[in-house]
Amino acid sequence: MHRTDNRHAPGASHNPRASQTHSGGSDTGHQSPGHQGAGHQARSVEAHRESVRELLADLAGTGRTEQLPLREALGRGLAADITAPVDLPPFANSQMDGFAVRSTDIPDGGTDLRVVAPIPAGAVAAPLQPGTAAPIMTGAMIPPGADAVVPIEKAVPDSFPRPGSTASVRLPATENGMYVRTAGSDVRAGEPALAGGTNLGPGQLGLLAALGITQVTVHRNLKVLLATTGDEVVEPGSPLEPGKIYDANGTLLEAAMRQAGLEVLRAAISTDNPEELTAMLRKHAPAVDLIVTTGGVSKGAYEVVRQAAGGQDIEFLHVAMQPGGPQGIGKFDGVPFVGFPGNPVSCLVSFEMFLRPVLSALFGAPAPRPAIRARLAEPVESPAGKHQVRRGTVLPDGTVRLEGGPGSHLVHALANSNALIHLPAGTSALAAGAEVEVWTL
Structure with missing residues (x-):
């Protein structure tokens, strides 16, 4: 991926109601890097991911750990290095x-x-x-x-x-x-057994058991407040009046977060009244480690998250990524805050590109998405100045088929995908058969 300018720049101006789904700006068009505003460039994917890492780094402190028996530690991140207490095997x-x-x-x-x-x-x-x-x-x-x-x-x-x-x-x-x-041919007493930050799967827990270890110190799961915004958004099961849409983001992100080992406090859908959103965030902030919102982060006239964040240490900017360009990052009442766009695919891609890899790097959980190389089953175009993330299906022959178009509202295509296809910034078109990086879901 090619790094663009790392300055904190405001996001592009979008019509917050132009999408067929959630508010938060349309980020599906093929725009040039300079479209975000005169004199400004979008932040690179790598730079924004590093900003998220810096935001959450303090949450990885030694005081935020717990001891668990091995049977309860599956999928958790190891908080400190473990040295082998005995030879393995202990005898020839x-x-x-x-x-x-x-x-x-x-x-x-x-x-x-x-x-x-x-x-x-x-x-x-x-x-x-x-x-x-x-x-x-x-x-x-x-x-x-x-x-x-x-x-x-x-x-x-x-x-x-x-x-x-x-x-x-x-x-x-x-x-x-x-x-x-021979004794110690697997690992000798005093040698490193597992490094801090290791994700504890069956193999790792089996090693600890073989070494006679019964409990392990792991990072505590983070507690996240998840807030969906938008006057047009209603809970599934409610009457669907004209101009309204059902909330997909809450379920989509909550499921992704729980799958990643996070404890999720899901707030009621917030209206586009900034005072109401501010009050809701302020009410729950003391009880959580992280606040995540969806929608309301672009530069339109009704961007409620931007308005509710007035006076807070929160920045709204544009990342050179499609979908998921508009982003918010900072602290709300001292609590780490991440604001994702409102379109369903945009918010999930934002989670996968920024939050999930940072959690994996800092806390050892969740396990990183497996990254493979696959060949495109069909040609594809991408805006040259953006890192495009397309949804796809990895096929048995090792090729990857695109599912749906680049639109950030295509939830059906997302549901039928098993992979995210990466088209780095600087790539405008690739032919069928071209090799790409794929993250399997």
Whole structure:
């Protein structure tokens, strides 16, 4: 992606009611970078993401952690480095069902060795005497004196004798260390086991359990106030009067936030009365870590979030991104504040581009979106001065198909997508077959 100017610039002037969906400005047109206003350039995607990171950095302090048992820590972010308290594995053990042997007892052509008492998993093995072979199970301790394991399928006969018998077994030559898991071969005591900020999935929790750890210190989930705005927006299930639309943003963003591990306090839909919105934000601000609004952040005549933020340390600007250009960022009564545009796709793309990756980087949760490379199944055009994010479907053949157009109101296309397709600033057109970066959803 090409970095544009990083100055804090006001957003473009949009008609806040031009969209078929939520207020907050239309950001679907192919405009030149200079359209945002004379003498100003839009902020780059990277620069705005860094601003969001700086805004939330203080929330990653050591006092904002909690200890959880492993079974409750799935999906959480590790708050501090963990050092292995023991070797893993804690003792040398067998990688196979077979015979524990001294490799020097078996010449190149193989030999017969007397079979001694078997070694089951969990038992403490007696020392192995020269000229003998001990049946050993997978995971069982290697007896003192032994240095290799011959798999049972290579023995003649290829089965274990009855316990207590005085049978012999013919074994092929083997090398020192074959099929032996040495103590500490996975991780040694005192070595780093997991780094702070790691997202705790099944593999990470399994490692901690294998090290004997029962509790882990993780970052607390952030509590977010989510406020949807607009006189034209009504709750689903209400009568849909002329000029009104159902609120998709509340459900869309709440689901995305909960999926990302956030605790969401969802406020009632705010009207376009700035005093009412200010009062609502002020009421809930002391109880949350972050405020997120949708709509009302462009430069139209009825941008309620802009008006409600008067006197607050909040900036409204335009990011060189489509959809999701108009953005707000700062603090409301000292609480971190992020204002997203009102169109449904715009607000979700804003969450995925700015808030989700910052949460992942600072708190280890949620896990980052997997980024892959895929080839376009069809040609695509993009405004050269903007980072365009299109919705698409990754197909079994490794190509990615566009779903719907660039419009930020196309919720049906979003619902039928499994990926976000990135067309960086500076890209005006790509042919079918061109390789692009894709984030899988």
